[in-house]
Amino acid sequence: YSPHHKKLKVEGVIKDFGGLRALQHVSLELGQGTILGLVGPNGSGKSTLVNVISGVYPVTEGKISFGKAEITNMPTHAIAGQGIIRTFQDPHNVGNMTVKENLLLGRHQKYRSGIVSCVLNLKSSLLEEQEMLVKVHEMMELCSLAQYSEELVENLPxxxxxxxxxxxxxxxxxxxxxxxxxxxxxxxHEMQELSKLIRYIKSRGISVILIDHHMEFLMGLIDEVIVLDSGKMIYSGDAQGMQTNQQVIEAYLGV
Ligand code: ADP
Ligand code: MG
Known part of the structure; x- marks a missing residue:
């Protein structure tokens, strides 16, 4: 068993918001280093699926596991601790902090479990601090963010x-x-930068679930795709097959 070969398994997940069934028996499996596109009309349940996987909402029914760990209804920080990190539809940066500070926060998330050892061992915490800065600067270069390093996030485009x-x-x-x-x-131009970044992520063996509406952008990136419609999975397979699937055309791709 290798911790680097964790599979995400979603089994029969139902999510109700009061009388509304936002997810209806959704099941999927995602292996390592795979990019899964998640598409469907507005309100079809895409964000809800990401929210239940990342622990933002509890499921009504069903089971979610990552590798050997069952993560169903775990708190968000515990799921992050299992290696599942998410971004939000509306960015959740800290606006009145600089780009560099925001990125350091991301790096700190990796070390959260190490806070006690930091306090006990100043030397190792200084080393960690240096290592964090190196990683943050690398990432700023990779994402063309270096020029904004000291700017407050809220002032940026x-x-x-x-x-x-x-x-x-x-x-x-x-x-x-x-x-x-x-x-x-x-x-x-920014979408091309983002594509490059997602390819880099994949080359590192990281799996991605990518919600998006731009078909051209998705097609160049995804290995597999799931189409949701009113909380139901109406298609699961490769991207080419999706584009010729009658149900998908009627629910989503058609006019
Ligand atoms: P998508 O991301 O595909 O646009 P969502 O997952 O955001 O769709 O929403 C799916 C359905 O669940 C929608 O009908 C939406 O109104 C509903 N919904 C999402 N979040 C909540 C919530 N916190 N409370 C009540 N209803 C919600
Ligand atoms: Mg959404």
């Missing part, structure tokens, strides 16, 4: 803020990264 959010999530060194519409509101 929206596309840059989204990039900060994704960079922060990667710095937590996830094994599975959940990206909820990371390309929303990005320019063509």
């Amino acid at each position: 929206y596309g840059v803020q989204r990039m900060v959010e994704v960079a922060r999530a990667i710095l937590a060194e996830p094994e599975l990264l959940l990206l909820d519409e990371p390309a929303a509101g990005l320019s063509e």
